[in-house]
Amino acid sequence: MFRATWKSLLARKVRLVLSGLAVVLGVMFVSGAFVLTDTLGRSFDQVFADAYEGVDVNVNATPKVALDELEGEPVSPPVPAALLERVRTVAGVAEATGIIAADGALMIGSNGKVVTSFGPPQLGENWLGESDLLTLREGREPRADDEIVINAALAQAAGVKVGDRVGVQTPFKSKKEDFHLVGIFGFSGGRDSLGGANEIAFTTPVAQRLMLGEPDVFTNISVQAVDGVGEEKLRDDIAAAVGDGYQVRTGEQMSADAAAGLKEGLSFFNKILLGFAAVALLVGTFLILNTFSIIVAQRTRELALMRAIGASGRQIIGSVVLEAIAVGLIASVLGLAAGIGVGALLAYLFGELAGGLALAGLGVPAAAVIGAFGVGLVITVVAALLPALRAARIPPIAAMQDVATPDRPLTKVTVSGGIVTAIGATLLFLGLSGNAGDLTLQTILGGVFLAFIGMALLTPLISRPVVGLLGAVFAWSVPGKLGRLNSGRNPRRTAITAAALMVGIALVTGVTVILDSAKSSISALAEDQINAELVISGVQSGPRPPSFDPAVLEQAAAIPGVQLVDGEYGDMAEVDGKATWVAVSSNVAALERIFSAKATAGDISRLGPDQMLFSSDTAKSRNVSVGSRVTVQLSRGEARTYTVSGIYQSTELTSPVVLPPQAARDFAIPQPIQGFLQLAPGARVEDVRPQVETLLADNPQVSVADRAAFIKQQTSQLDGLLQMIQILLALAIVIAVLGIINTLALSVLERTRELGLLRAIGLRRAQTMRMITVEAVVISVFGALLGVAVGTGLGAAVVEALKDEGITDLVLPWGQMGLFLGLAAIIGVVAAVLPAIRAARINVLGAIAHD
Amino acid sequence: MTATVGREAQVAARANDVWKVYGSGEAQVMALRGVSAEFERGRFTAIMGPSGSGKSTLMHCLAGLDSVTRGTVMIGDTTVTGLGDAGLTRLRRDKVGFIFQQFNLLPTLTAQENILLPMSIAGRKPDPAWYDTVIDTVGLRDRLGHRPAQLSGGQQQRVACARALVARPEVIFADEPTGNLDSRSGAEVLNFLRNSVREHGQTIVMVTHDPTAAAYADRVVFLADGQIVSELIEPTAETVLDTMKKLDTPVEVAR
Incomplete structure (x- = not known):
C-alpha cells in the first residue's frame, strides 16, 4: 500500500509541484521571519557586547520617567562629577571614567543637509582616547574646544574629511556650531560604526555643554575593576556607596538590557511578518485543497480499483494523507532553505540600510525549523483531509463503470458557508464594537478568518450567476463560449480557485479602504482645526524627532x-x-x-x-x-x-x-x-x-511649509504603511495565481480526451488557447470581484467601528479597485499561458484514445 | 441436514430471489427480477445475455459491489446482503477477486507490484509456491519488472488475472475479460482462466456477450430482461450462439 502511494505520488509529481510551491512560499515566509529576527537580534547582542566590553560596572541615574518599550526610550538624567570621585574611592575600582554619550548630535553634511539616521542613535560624546575597540584611522584626537572626531561611517555619510570645518547641531545649543574635524575613528574588525550609530566626539567640557546642557555632569560612569575583583561584588559595593537614585549594573547586564529593548521591537516585527505568512498559508491551503480534490477526482477509477481489490476506506484516506505528508515534508524542506536565504538577504539589506551593522553569523533558530515543518506539514495534511474523505467514499463499483459523478447539490456547502460567515461576522462585530475586552484583536482576526472561510464556502453558489455574467462578455466567439461553459462546469473548483485570489485582494482592498479613510479623515480634521497658514516641522527619521x-x-x-x-x-x-x-x-x-x-x-x-x-x-x-x-x-x-x-x-x-x-x-x-x-x-x-x-x-533639521503640504507630509506615513502592507500581501496574490495555473493545468489534463475531440472536429490551436484563456480570465476576475466586494465590506465595517476614534470619512478607492480587476484579467491571461500551450499541443489521435 | 450442508459447501456463490431496481417512479428500471442461481465451486460459469439483460448487474450484486433491492446473496458461507462497508471490504480482500474489461492495472506499478497489490493491501505475504505457479501459468516471468504501458493488452489482462488468482479467492468475477482484446490474446486469457479452474480448482464467474468466450466455460447461464431464461452445460460456441438467437427473438417481439 505504501509503495503504491509512493509510486503514484512520483507519477504525479508535476501536478503536485505547484501546490507544493504554495507551501514552499508560505513556509519560506515563516522561517525567513525567524531567521531574520534571530540574526538581527544576535548582531545587536554583539554590538552591545562590544560597546560594553571594557566595562565591568556602569553607574547611571535612574530614569525619572519609567517607560516600557512601546512608550519610548527612558531618559536617564546626568550624574554629577562629584559622584565620579565617590565611585573612585570604592575599594576594588581600578579606574572610573565619566562618559558622555547622548542622542541628538547631528552633523551637517557637505551638501548642507543634516545627516539622518534610519533608527540607530546619533551620539554626541566626550573623547576618551583609543581602546581595543576604538582606534583613530586618520588625524588626531580632539584637543581644543572647537575640535571633533567622528566615526568613519558618519564621515562617509556626511562626505567630510579631516581638516574640514563642519557644522553640528546639538540638543542644548539652539543653533548649529562649527567645528574642526581633526580625526576619524573606526572600530575593531574594520567596522565603520557600531550597529550603524553615528558618533561625534568632543572634548569633555564641550560635550557636557552641548549634549547635557550643564558643566561637570556625565551621562554615566564606567568602572573597571582591579584584577581579581568580581563584577557582581564590585557592583554591590558601588551601589552601596552611591546610594539611591542610581542604577548600578555590570557590563553584561548593561549589554543585555540594551539588547532586550531592541529585541522586543524585533519580536513585534517578527509577529507582523508571521501574520502575513499566515495569510499566505491560508491562500496556500485553498490551493492544496483544490489540487488534492482534483487529483482524487481524476484517480476515481484507480481508487475504486484499490477498493475493489480489498483496500478499506481507511487505507484510501491513509494513502491520500501519506501523499500530503510527503508533499508537505518536501515543501517544508525547500521552504526552510528558501527562508534561510531570504532571511539572510533581508538581514544583509537591513545591515546596509542601518549603516553597516556587522551581521553575526547566520542563525537558524529552532523556531524557524519547528515553524517550517509544523506549518508545512499541518497545512498540507489539513488541506488534503477533505479530499481524502471524499476519496474514501468512492464506491468500488466505480472501477467498472464510467460513473459520472453526479453534480452534488450545493445546499450543504452553502448552508455551512452561511453559518461560518455569520459566526465570522458576529465575531468581527463583537471585536470592532469593543465588547471583547482583552481579546479584541484575537476576536477581530478570528472573525476575519472565519468570514473568509465562510465566503469561500459560499463562493460556489455565487459563482454560477456571476461567472455566467462575466462569461457573457466572451460568449461572442465559439472558443469564448466553450471557455465560459468550462469555468462554470465545476462550481466548487472554480470557486475555491477564485476564493484563493479573493483572500489576498480582499485584504489589500480592506486595508486600503481603512487607511485611505483614516488619511482623508485626519486631513479633513487637520484642515478644519489647524488655523495656521505656515508650519515649521521636520521629517522624523530616527528615534528623536527633529527640533529647532x-x-x-x-x-x-x-x-x-x-x-x-x-x-x-x-x-x-x-x-x-x-x-x-x-x-x-x-x-x-x-x-x-x-x-x-x-x-x-x-x-x-x-x-x-x-x-x-x-x-x-x-x-x-x-x-x-x-x-x-x-x-x-x-x-x-x-x-x-x-x-x-x-x-x-x-x-x-x-x-x-x-x-x-x-x-x-x-x-x-x-x-x-x-x-x-x-x-x-x-x-x-x-x-x-x-x-x-x-x-x-x-536649523537644518526643519523647514517651513504651508498647511496643505504639512498635512500631506504628516499623512504620508500612512502611504508608506499601505505600500508595505501591499507588498507583503502580494505574496498571497502570487500564491493565488499559482492556484489558477494549477487548476487550469489539471483541468486540461483531465479533459485531454475532450480537447482531442474538439481539435478533431476542427477547433484550431489558437482557438483552443483562447478557450483556456477565457476560462482563466473568468476565474481570476471573479476572484478579484469577490475580493474587492469582501474587502470593501471589511474595510467599511472597520471604518464604521472607528467612527468614535475620529475616522469619519469612508473613502472607497475606486481607482485601486478598478486596478485590481484589470490586474486580475492580466493575471488570468498570464496564468493561462502554460496550460493553454499544453492544451494546444495535445496530440489529437492520442487524446481520443486516452483513457 | 448433513446433505444440505455438504451441498452448500459445493456452492461458491449463490443468488436467492434477487431483485434489483434502479430509480423510482417513471424512471424506474428493473434490472433483476427474482434471479436465483448457484455457482458451484471449481467450475467456470459464464453469464450471458444481450445488452441490458442485467448480466453485469447480477455480477455486481454477487460480488457485493452493488446492493440488492430484495433477496440475498451469499459467497461461500458468508451472507453478502446486509454487510457494512467494513464487512464488504473484508469480503473483497479475502474471498473475491476481480478481472475487469479495462485491465485496470495501476499504471505506476510494475507487473509484479500490481499482482501483489491485493496481498500488500491486506498486509499478507503470498504463498511463494503458489505465486510461482501463478506466474508460470500466466507466462509473465520475464515481464514482471515492466510497467503496464510496456505490456500488450493480452499481457496486461494476464497480469490482471494473476492479480486475481494469487490471493486464492473463493470466487473470481470476470467482467468481459476479453472485451478489449483481439481474438488471439482473448483465447490466451480464456485458456488460462479455464486451466486455473481445471488444474487448481479455482471458481470463476464470467460475464460476457461473446459466444466464443462463453464456450470456454463449463456452464453458461442466460439472462434476458433481468431473469434467467436458459442454461447450457458444456457449451460450444455454436450451442451458445443458437441459444442467444432464440433469446433475441422473443425479446424483439415483446417490444
Whole structure:
C-alpha cells in the first residue's frame, strides 16, 4: 500500500509541484521571519557586547520617567562629577571614567543637509582616547574646544574629511556650531560604526555643554575593576556607596538590557511578518485543497480499483494523507532553505540600510525549523483531509463503470458557508464594537478568518450567476463560449480557485479602504482645526524627532503679517505615576486660536506656572476635574504638582495633557518640535514664508511649509504603511495565481480526451488557447470581484467601528479597485499561458484514445 | 441436514430471489427480477445475455459491489446482503477477486507490484509456491519488472488475472475479460482462466456477450430482461450462439 502511494505520488509529481510551491512560499515566509529576527537580534547582542566590553560596572541615574518599550526610550538624567570621585574611592575600582554619550548630535553634511539616521542613535560624546575597540584611522584626537572626531561611517555619510570645518547641531545649543574635524575613528574588525550609530566626539567640557546642557555632569560612569575583583561584588559595593537614585549594573547586564529593548521591537516585527505568512498559508491551503480534490477526482477509477481489490476506506484516506505528508515534508524542506536565504538577504539589506551593522553569523533558530515543518506539514495534511474523505467514499463499483459523478447539490456547502460567515461576522462585530475586552484583536482576526472561510464556502453558489455574467462578455466567439461553459462546469473548483485570489485582494482592498479613510479623515480634521497658514516641522527619521531653536519662534512673531506663533514641545512624562504624552504650547492662547480647542471646563486660554490642562477623554479616564492636583514627573528635574485649571474637548489632534511653557525645560528634548504660524488677515503666505526660511537657516533639521503640504507630509506615513502592507500581501496574490495555473493545468489534463475531440472536429490551436484563456480570465476576475466586494465590506465595517476614534470619512478607492480587476484579467491571461500551450499541443489521435 | 450442508459447501456463490431496481417512479428500471442461481465451486460459469439483460448487474450484486433491492446473496458461507462497508471490504480482500474489461492495472506499478497489490493491501505475504505457479501459468516471468504501458493488452489482462488468482479467492468475477482484446490474446486469457479452474480448482464467474468466450466455460447461464431464461452445460460456441438467437427473438417481439 505504501509503495503504491509512493509510486503514484512520483507519477504525479508535476501536478503536485505547484501546490507544493504554495507551501514552499508560505513556509519560506515563516522561517525567513525567524531567521531574520534571530540574526538581527544576535548582531545587536554583539554590538552591545562590544560597546560594553571594557566595562565591568556602569553607574547611571535612574530614569525619572519609567517607560516600557512601546512608550519610548527612558531618559536617564546626568550624574554629577562629584559622584565620579565617590565611585573612585570604592575599594576594588581600578579606574572610573565619566562618559558622555547622548542622542541628538547631528552633523551637517557637505551638501548642507543634516545627516539622518534610519533608527540607530546619533551620539554626541566626550573623547576618551583609543581602546581595543576604538582606534583613530586618520588625524588626531580632539584637543581644543572647537575640535571633533567622528566615526568613519558618519564621515562617509556626511562626505567630510579631516581638516574640514563642519557644522553640528546639538540638543542644548539652539543653533548649529562649527567645528574642526581633526580625526576619524573606526572600530575593531574594520567596522565603520557600531550597529550603524553615528558618533561625534568632543572634548569633555564641550560635550557636557552641548549634549547635557550643564558643566561637570556625565551621562554615566564606567568602572573597571582591579584584577581579581568580581563584577557582581564590585557592583554591590558601588551601589552601596552611591546610594539611591542610581542604577548600578555590570557590563553584561548593561549589554543585555540594551539588547532586550531592541529585541522586543524585533519580536513585534517578527509577529507582523508571521501574520502575513499566515495569510499566505491560508491562500496556500485553498490551493492544496483544490489540487488534492482534483487529483482524487481524476484517480476515481484507480481508487475504486484499490477498493475493489480489498483496500478499506481507511487505507484510501491513509494513502491520500501519506501523499500530503510527503508533499508537505518536501515543501517544508525547500521552504526552510528558501527562508534561510531570504532571511539572510533581508538581514544583509537591513545591515546596509542601518549603516553597516556587522551581521553575526547566520542563525537558524529552532523556531524557524519547528515553524517550517509544523506549518508545512499541518497545512498540507489539513488541506488534503477533505479530499481524502471524499476519496474514501468512492464506491468500488466505480472501477467498472464510467460513473459520472453526479453534480452534488450545493445546499450543504452553502448552508455551512452561511453559518461560518455569520459566526465570522458576529465575531468581527463583537471585536470592532469593543465588547471583547482583552481579546479584541484575537476576536477581530478570528472573525476575519472565519468570514473568509465562510465566503469561500459560499463562493460556489455565487459563482454560477456571476461567472455566467462575466462569461457573457466572451460568449461572442465559439472558443469564448466553450471557455465560459468550462469555468462554470465545476462550481466548487472554480470557486475555491477564485476564493484563493479573493483572500489576498480582499485584504489589500480592506486595508486600503481603512487607511485611505483614516488619511482623508485626519486631513479633513487637520484642515478644519489647524488655523495656521505656515508650519515649521521636520521629517522624523530616527528615534528623536527633529527640533529647532526656540528663538526662531520669537523672531517669527516679529515678522510683519504674522499674527500668532506657537511652538509645540512634547515628551513622555509620569502623570500621577502613569506614563503619558505631555505637550507644551509656547503660546497657550494658540490652543483656542490655532487648534480650535473648546473648553469643556475651566479656562484654557491662559496657564500659570503651576497650572495644567487636560483633554476631556484623559480627564475622564484619570478621574480628574478642574481644581484637581496632579503630580507630574518630567524627564529631568524633580516631580512637581500642578493644579488642573481647564479641560478641553478631545479630538484626534489634541495632546492628553498640556503643561505651562516653563515645563519644557525639563523635557528630554527641550526644544520645539513643531511651530505654527497664523497670519494676520490680508498677509500673504508667499511674503512671509521666505522670511521664516531665512530664520531657519541655522536649523537644518526643519523647514517651513504651508498647511496643505504639512498635512500631506504628516499623512504620508500612512502611504508608506499601505505600500508595505501591499507588498507583503502580494505574496498571497502570487500564491493565488499559482492556484489558477494549477487548476487550469489539471483541468486540461483531465479533459485531454475532450480537447482531442474538439481539435478533431476542427477547433484550431489558437482557438483552443483562447478557450483556456477565457476560462482563466473568468476565474481570476471573479476572484478579484469577490475580493474587492469582501474587502470593501471589511474595510467599511472597520471604518464604521472607528467612527468614535475620529475616522469619519469612508473613502472607497475606486481607482485601486478598478486596478485590481484589470490586474486580475492580466493575471488570468498570464496564468493561462502554460496550460493553454499544453492544451494546444495535445496530440489529437492520442487524446481520443486516452483513457 | 448433513446433505444440505455438504451441498452448500459445493456452492461458491449463490443468488436467492434477487431483485434489483434502479430509480423510482417513471424512471424506474428493473434490472433483476427474482434471479436465483448457484455457482458451484471449481467450475467456470459464464453469464450471458444481450445488452441490458442485467448480466453485469447480477455480477455486481454477487460480488457485493452493488446492493440488492430484495433477496440475498451469499459467497461461500458468508451472507453478502446486509454487510457494512467494513464487512464488504473484508469480503473483497479475502474471498473475491476481480478481472475487469479495462485491465485496470495501476499504471505506476510494475507487473509484479500490481499482482501483489491485493496481498500488500491486506498486509499478507503470498504463498511463494503458489505465486510461482501463478506466474508460470500466466507466462509473465520475464515481464514482471515492466510497467503496464510496456505490456500488450493480452499481457496486461494476464497480469490482471494473476492479480486475481494469487490471493486464492473463493470466487473470481470476470467482467468481459476479453472485451478489449483481439481474438488471439482473448483465447490466451480464456485458456488460462479455464486451466486455473481445471488444474487448481479455482471458481470463476464470467460475464460476457461473446459466444466464443462463453464456450470456454463449463456452464453458461442466460439472462434476458433481468431473469434467467436458459442454461447450457458444456457449451460450444455454436450451442451458445443458437441459444442467444432464440433469446433475441422473443425479446424483439415483446417490444
